Amino acid sequence: MKPSRHVYSTVFLLLAASFVLSITVGAVNIPLERLAAVLTGHAGDAENATFAAILLKIRLPHAFLILLTGAALAGSGAAYQGLFRNPLADPYLIGVASGAALGAVFAMSANWPDSLLGYYAIPVAAFLGSALTVFAVYELARVGKTIPATTMILAGVAVSSFASSLTSFLMLRSTAELHRALSWLMGGGTLGGWNPVFASLPYIALGLGVLLTSGHVLNVLQFGDEQAHSLGLNVERVKLWLILAASLATAAAVAFSGVIGFLGLVVPHVVRILWGGDYRHLLPLSVLGGAALLLAADTLARVVLAPQVLPVGIITTLVGAPFFLWLLRKARNELFG
Amino acid sequence: MLDILSLTVSYRERLALRGVTLSVRAGEVLALIGPNGAGKSTLLRAASGLILAQSGQVLLDGREISTLAADGRARMLAVVPQTHNLPPTFSVYQTVLLGRTPYLGWLGQAGRSDHEKVAESLEQAGISALSSRMIGELSGGEQQKVLLARALAQSTPILLLDEPTNHLDLRHQTGFLSLVRKLAVEKGLAVLVALHDLNLAALFADRVALLSRGRLEALGTPEQVFSPEILTPVYGVGLRVMAHPEYGTPLVLPDGPSADVAPQGRGYLISPAPETPLRLHA
Numbered sequence: 001m002k003p004s005r006h007v008y009s010t011v012f013l014l015l016a017a018s019f020v021l022s023i024t025v026g027a028v029n030i031p032l033e034r035l036a037a038v039l040t041g042h043a044g045d046a047e048n049a050t051f052a053a054i055l056l057k058i059r060l061p062h063a064f065l066i067l068l069t070g071a072a073l074a075g076s077g078a079a080y081q082g083l084f085r086n087p088l089a090d091p092y093l094i095g096v097a098s099g100a101a102l103g104a105v106f107a108m109s110a111n112w113p114d115s116l117l118g119y120y121a122i123p124v125a126a127f128l129g130s131a132l133t134v135f136a137v138y139e140l141a142r143v144g145k146t147i148p149a150t151t152m153i154l155a156g157v158a159v160s161s162f163a164s165s166l167t168s169f170l171m172l173r174s175t176a177e178l179h180r181a182l183s184w185l186m187g188g189g190t191l192g193g194w195n196p197v198f199a200s201l202p203y204i205a206l207g208l209g210v211l212l213t214s215g216h217v218l219n220v221l222q223f224g225d226e227q228a229h230s231l232g233l234n235v236e237r238v239k240l241w242l243i244l245a246a247s248l249a250t251a252a253a254v255a256f257s258g259v260i261g262f263l264g265l266v267v268p269h270v271v272r273i274l275w276g277g278d279y280r281h282l283l284p285l286s287v288l289g290g291a292a293l294l295l296a297a298d299t300l301a302r303v304v305l306a307p308q309v310l311p312v313g314i315i316t317t318l319v320g321a322p323f324f325l326w327l328l329r330k331a332r333n334e335l336f337g
Numbered sequence: 338m339l340d341i342l343s344l345t346v347s348y349r350e351r352l353a354l355r356g357v358t359l360s361v362r363a364g365e366v367l368a369l370i371g372p373n374g375a376g377k378s379t380l381l382r383a384a385s386g387l388i389l390a391q392s393g394q395v396l397l398d399g400r401e402i403s404t405l406a407a408d409g410r411a412r413m414l415a416v417v418p419q420t421h422n423l424p425p426t427f428s429v430y431q432t433v434l435l436g437r438t439p440y441l442g443w444l445g446q447a448g449r450s451d452h453e454k455v456a457e458s459l460e461q462a463g464i465s466a467l468s469s470r471m472i473g474e475l476s477g478g479e480q481q482k483v484l485l486a487r488a489l490a491q492s493t494p495i496l497l498l499d500e501p502t503n504h505l506d507l508r509h510q511t512g513f514l515s516l517v518r519k520l521a522v523e524k525g526l527a528v529l530v531a532l533h534d535l536n537l538a539a540l541f542a543d544r545v546a547l548l549s550r551g552r553l554e555a556l557g558t559p560e561q562v563f564s565p566e567i568l569t570p571v572y573g574v575g576l577r578v579m580a581h582p583e584y585g586t587p588l589v590l591p592d593g594p595s596a597d598v599a600p601q602g603r604g605y606l607i608s609p610a611p612e613t614p615l616r617l618h619a
Contacts, residue, residue: 213443213444214443215444215445216438216441216443216444216445217443217445219427219431219435219445220435220438220445222424223422223423223424223432223435226382226387226416226418227418229385229386229387229407230385230387230411230414230415230416230418231411231435231436231438231439231487231491232407232408232411232412232439232491233407233438234406234407276426277424277426277427278427278431280445
């Protein structure tokens with residue numbers, strides 16, 4: 001099954017639509033007809049100037065951060081599923097996100113200079129946390145050369161709980177940051193301004209860059225390590241690169257948007273059901289779809305109880321957890337025999 | 338073409354291969370036979386560079402396998418694995434195209450020559466008509482041919498096959514092995530194939546290598562190796578060897594169950610006919 005060019009244009013259009021929705025809808029709604037004028041700098045009246053300020057200082061950086069986060073989580077979710085050859089792998093379920101959160105909170109609790117340089121340091125700490133977790137889960141869950149779904153989820157839950165407990169401990173010790181850290185952890189891109197966008201962009205671009213060029217390699221890996229080896233792949237090295245790239249993208253996303261569950265599970269699955277399992281298309285379509293879906297979920301989170309803003313992680317989990325259970329039920333026989 | 342020299346492999350404490358030496362020449366089919374646990378799979382895995390030998394060497398056209406890069410090795414030697422655990426949603430064409438991996442870059446961009454090679458391989462394996470089907474929709478015999486076509490797309494001089502006829506019916510067993518023979522003869526491939534069925538080995542292999550407990554017990558033509566004196570101690574069963582009525586190749590006939598549990602009617606051909614004729618309905 002090969003997705004046609006229309007598929008890419010459709011997903012692009014979806015992304016554009018949810019982006020426009022995201023920057024126009026909120027506590028103050030910006031009419032669409034004003035948007036063009038405001039963005040091209042034809043401020044005109046005072047109202048347009050207010051809109052311009054809202055857009056440039058709040059909406060646009062927030063939308064870009066959410067876009068990057070959605071792209072990173074869905075892209076790395078697709079990559080983890082391919083790497084583990086397991087349809088239930090997701091940055092959240094295998095504990096990578098909790099590990100990244102632990103790393104980020106550790107960096108924040110130690111020293112959190114409110115500058116761009118300080119911001120750049122957070123994803124690095126988050127990356128160390130996520131890399132440690134993913135290797136721990138991989139080693140704990142491995143039975144011979146396979147990663148069975150049962151052991152993977154158990155190891156993910158255990159390692160993830162361990163990391164979350166450490167995170168809570170760190171947060172309780174620095175009470176001043178507690179409230180901010182808590183809403184951050186529930187996912188919502190609550191940090192404002194352009195700094196988080198610029199700080200996460202290079203890491204996510206690098207991580208997703210590696211993943212997006214690895215479709216062929218992930219296809220080969222679907223036949224198992226032994227066949228990948230006989231087809232000329234340096235399996236251990238390739239897997240290490242892919243795990244590091246996916247963990248880097250996840251870490252940078254979690255570092256500024258918190259733990260947003262199930263996006264990395266749902267999006268690649270929907271793409272797989274609609275357009276097949278070829279990773280050369282699955283990866284880019286997941287990246288685009290993840291960005292679009294998270295932007296839509298985030299807009300919903302901002303309007304559903306307005307003026308109160310819900311953490312977007314609540315929305316994705318409310319949708320994602322039932323989807324996960326449905327998937328588990330569907331795959332029960334094949335996975336758990 | 339493929340030279341295995343005094344190969345010793347151990348899993349933790351247990352020796353799985355003990356100083357095995359054998360060579361497969363270009364254009365030859367060598368069947369690897371032996372009881373379960375004799376070391377057939379281990380030998381194939383070591384010969385493909387998947388596991389490292391304790392001592393000894395695996396030479397591909399004179400070059401030690403461990404000195405070759407992963408893609409260089411995959412241009413010399415292809416493996417046809419058993420068919421379980423294949424991703425069901427891959428198309429046949431896509432799967433065979435993956436055989437070009439050692440010639441492609443990281444992105445896997447296939448050029449015209451790669452697609453031509455895939456078409457040729459599908460043709461040789463006799464599955465051109467299946468090219469747009471999904472692997473999950475195919476029978477075991479068809480899947481085995483897809484894996485053979487993928488190995489052919491690798492364009493290697495050496496081919497290893499791991500019990501390729503295991504789950505196939507009689508027609509597919511002989512069909513598949515005839516195809517392998519044809520490829521060995523016409524393309525000059527060196528083929529090392531692990532087989533359980535001794536009679537298939539006798540029909541389709543130029544030589545057989547008999548493994549037992551990690552040791553090479555015998556190496557030669559089926560006529561040289563297939564005798565009760567050599568096979569009975571290795572397999573632990575009584576057997577007779579006869580000549581195939583048509584080809585003269587050895588046929589191995591194992592002893593049946595003891596008389597007290599033998600299926601009813603056994604022995605009619607050599608003993609007098611039963612007094613009461615067989616009746617289906619009493």
